[in-house]
Amino acid sequence: MNDLIKGKTLFVDMDGVIANFEREPNCVERFASEPLFFLGLQPIVHNLRAVRELIAQGQKVKILSASPNENADRDKHLWLDFYLPQVEREDRVIVRNSDSKAEYMGDLGKCVLIDDYSGNLIPVALNGGTAIKVVNDYDKEIGTHTKYGIPYVKSLIQLV
Numbered sequence: 001m002n003d004l005i006k007g008k009t010l011f012v013d014m015d016g017v018i019a020n021f022e023r024e025p026n027c028v029e030r031f032a033s034e035p036l037f038f039l040g041l042q043p044i045v046h047n048l049r050a051v052r053e054l055i056a057q058g059q060k061v062k063i064l065s066a067s068p069n070e071n072a073d074r075d076k077h078l079w080l081d082f083y084l085p086q087v088e089r090e091d092r093v094i095v096r097n098s099d100s101k102a103e104y105m106g107d108l109g110k111c112v113l114i115d116d117y118s119g120n121l122i123p124v125a126l127n128g129g130t131a132i133k134v135v136n137d138y139d140k141e142i143g144t145h146t147k148y149g150i151p152y153v154k155s156l157i158q159l160v
């Protein structure tokens with residue numbers, strides 16, 4: 001298992017990491033108001049498989065996802081019930097889009113945030129936590145995260 005995550009609690013983002021938000025046409029216009037939008041997202045299979053494998057190996061894994069409203073919260077839970085029931089509801093932290101994820105992780109020294117958005121990762125890295133950027137099709141390997149020394153992976157398989 002990768003030394004970056006050994007013995008720590010992983011907080012795993014959903015959109016852009018295990019759920020393929022960006023693959024949906026007009027996703028930015030649709031996500032806040034369309035019923036069942038999040039439930040319909042395709043999984044990012046290689047990352048989802050890696051999360052399942054890490055759980056099977058005994059890694060503590062929580063979900064930390066931002067959502068626009070209560071309807072979307074419900075849809076995200078239903079998505080997880082189907083694709084990742086290994087993460088129980090009490091281990092799913094769903095915050096609002098404007099919230100700072102770092103504030104929901106507890107003792108950052110014991111935590112890792114796995115996310116595709118550098119804006120979420122930087123406060124974690126600056127406050128003693130471990131941050132890992134997931135680079136995906138629409139993103140650049142060399143971006144804001146590199147200025148902060150935040151490591152990146154193309155697939156969570158690299159952490160297994």
Ligand SMILES: [Mg+2]
Pocket residue numbers: 013014015016017115116117
């Ligand atoms: Mg994301």
